[in-house]
Amino acid sequence: MGFKILRKEQLASNIHFIEVDAPRIAKAAKPGQFVVLRINENGERIPLTIADKNIKNGTIEIIFQEAGASTTILSKLKAGDSILNILGPLGEPSHIENIGSVVVIGGGVGIAEIFPAIKEYKAKGNKVTAIIGARNKQLLLTEEKIKNMADELLIATDDGSYGRKGFVTDILKEMIEDKKEINLVYAVGPVPMMEAVSNVTKAAKIKTMVSLNTLMLDATGMCGVCRITVGGQIKFACVDGPEFDAHLVDFKELKTRLSTYRDKEKEAIDHICSLDKIKE
8 A cells, every 4th residue: 555656766865766656646736836745654744845747647756855864764765665645735836827037946956846837837938047056966956857848057066066166146146137037036945045046036126936845744734833934924834835925034034943853853863874774
């Protein structure tokens, strides 16, 4: 029983791809939405973005980074193994319409999560420029897939090993300075990156949306774990988001909340590693 993993690939040292048999989720999923999965009876619920779907095959694709105990356990599963529970699609879909020229930005694992948005913005008739960035070339995920869908792809790496040396915000600043037409910026990635993008576009008065990967538990709006402050009001990322107006997000509060259980996560990961050593 459960949801069978049909394909599994390791994309980088701690980043993995899985394709899962989930026909009902594949049929209903829209860009911007996510799932919550539980690996086994003792597992916690973890939210992961739907990176792509195939309605014909009845599958969804998930790309994730080993960031905590559960994602570390998930990374050890193989094709043919099953995930006990997958709930979704969850969250509000991206509000996508024809608005002209859109810049879609992905950083780190967020690169893999921007493809559905690029695909839908293109389907609505927009011109889409994609900017992706990572620490090095090896961490640039799904580059060819994005290149084949976007009108233009621009790349930055922290170490200069591929594309231009620097950050996605450097490219965005140049576009703004060169007076390129930008009607909307959509960004997904690490919180510091999204905050930096927001600061750049706020000064230029360009509407910007970000997808927030907050702490989450029940993912139905009842527990309040995913609460954030947007425009001075409390919002729940699981039901009000995960996408919000970047210029209204309280990033300082968000970063503080994300660091709350960091020590506990480290303890859990250390425990898993110790169990693996015992098995060896």
